Amino acid sequence: MSSEQYHTQKEADEIVLKGVAASPGIAIGTAVTLKKDGIVVEERKAEPVHDLERLQKSIDRSIYELEKIYRTAVDKLGQDKAAIFEAQLLMVSDPIFFSGVKTRIEAEKKNVEFIVSDEFSKQVRQLRKSDNELFRQRAYEIEDVKNRILRNLTEAHLKSKFEGKPIVVTSDLTPADAVLLSRNEVLGYVSDFGGARSHASILSRSLGIPAVVGLKDATKHVHDGMKVILDGYRGVVVFNPTEESVRNYTEKKEWCEQLDSELLSEASEAARTTDGRRVLVEANVELLEELPLLKPHGADGIGLFRTEPLIIDAESIPDEEMQFETFRKAVVEATPNPVVFRTFDIGGDKLFVGDHDEPNPFLGWRGIRMMLDRPDMLKEQFRAILRASVFGKCRIMYPMVASDEEVVRANALLEEAKASLSSAGVAFDRDIEVGVMIEIPSAALMSKEIARHVKFLSIGTNDLTQYLLAVDRTNELVANVFDEFHPSVIRTVKLIIDSGHGAGIRVAMCGEMAGNPLATVMLLGLGLDEFSAVSSMLPVLKKIIRGTNYKSARRFARQILKLDSADDIKRLLIGYLKTHFERIYHTTISEEYVE
């Protein structure tokens, strides 16, 4: 999604900014700004008595703040996730560290900001010397504490209590902010940095607070008390709106809320077309916290359970026991519906393990390639999934497969894992289904051959688009060339679906396209069997599917396949959604598609 911003001057001083829709909903209210400019530390002479007193006040204030954050985190997120804030609490009150700081203030007669910053930097440098990437990354925890102490030295306390119901505008929303501020009746979050997948955005969604992030310089355009409209469906923020804008958004807010409650009340109904074709609508899951959303959103199971967040959470490769515990929870929650566990997809833009650098990570050691080079790690993961399979229905999926030979090798390792469990007398589902993610062009072209070795295919549109068009979508210079509606992508999707059906197996899609309402009718018409998307989109997908006739969807898909430009395809898709599902069009289609 583009985070390009533009300004339109409808009337004298209304400012419209476009960012990333991070948490859905519309909010209309007044701004409260949370200024967090970088603190510039100067070195100067200072009176020790005075600065020692300032240091103590800052420490006390920081302890007070962190205690509050810790208590709220325990309350809302549980003891486990709150532990990080407890450690920060110990850091701001570290007696040894601060006695060193105090000694230097007395001896050098320099300002406390300089000494504090210098002492923290030494620790950070020491930590960064480590050979271990995961320990080096811990340095940011120390940086966070340093920034808190420095900020409290300037006595520029971040506000955490507000009058009324504000929309909070800040440069960077941290997870701690999202948690702490939610104790107020905050209507929405607006921030300069961040993406839809940042931890704070995920927290905003689970807290039910609308948010638009990645606006780049929203904080420059706003002051406390300014009227703000936030559209978390579209990723749009309007500062100082005209009366007309307020009227329009108030109206939109009303019918959006009505649509939302309508969608949720129908979510448990099956996704069956008007002429009786039943497809499955499943959830992509990243965090265990998302599990409680499955039932209310009407998920027919989990179509993609990402396992690599476990590594990020545990800061290392989690062992079989830890993986099993996590998988079991997901399976129990989803039962009687299935859970598709994707084996570790490490590399590319996702996290490196250890110190490892490649000139072309997207074309490098990632996904199943890495796992086949580490067979013990893969077998351990297989065992964890197999053990979880007695608690419900599990499936296994391999990511980043380029050829059928990799599937054969992974399947052989799976058999070894099964054999080791059997000989240990451990029960598991012997008929566990295996599938492959099709996201590399070679795999798409060979999908007929690959289909012979598995029970299902699942199309990953993000990587597929990137590899088909040879565009690194994280590279801003070429990001505009990335287009999942390019005819080559649509035709490849059709090829994969036909290959799967030719082999008599199901074809799913778990890439972003599966959750894009613009694509739903087309994908249905191409014959897709299973849609897997972020759970909040499932009620929308189901409503579209239930309101569509399969035969006309097939005709529509054939029409799309004849087009030879992405723009023509998008125009047709937008027109269709606008005509047939107007309310959905207005709540879900991001601004980049709106003419």
Place this chain on the structure above:
Amino acid sequence: MNYSIWIMMLEQEVVVKNRLGLHTRPAASLVKLAARFKSEFYLERDGYRVNGKSIIGVMTLAAEEGARILLICDGEDEKEALAALVDFFDRGFDEL
């Protein structure tokens, strides 16, 4: 007054046993445990020594699984302190 504190000092080498190493959470537990004793407590790894009552110091050890650490306790309750700390390492910081 126990004069032995001036001449005595107990030390023992331990190995980090848990998979994630001495990361933030066990570092927090370790300092909390050390704070229960009057003795001074240091950890040393390859000649780099940190005060065991400082969580920031302990974090900078970056002690991963398999790291060998020398624990040093010095003070009136050094025996009890060292025993408790060695035990905490042996239990893999309760993460085994």
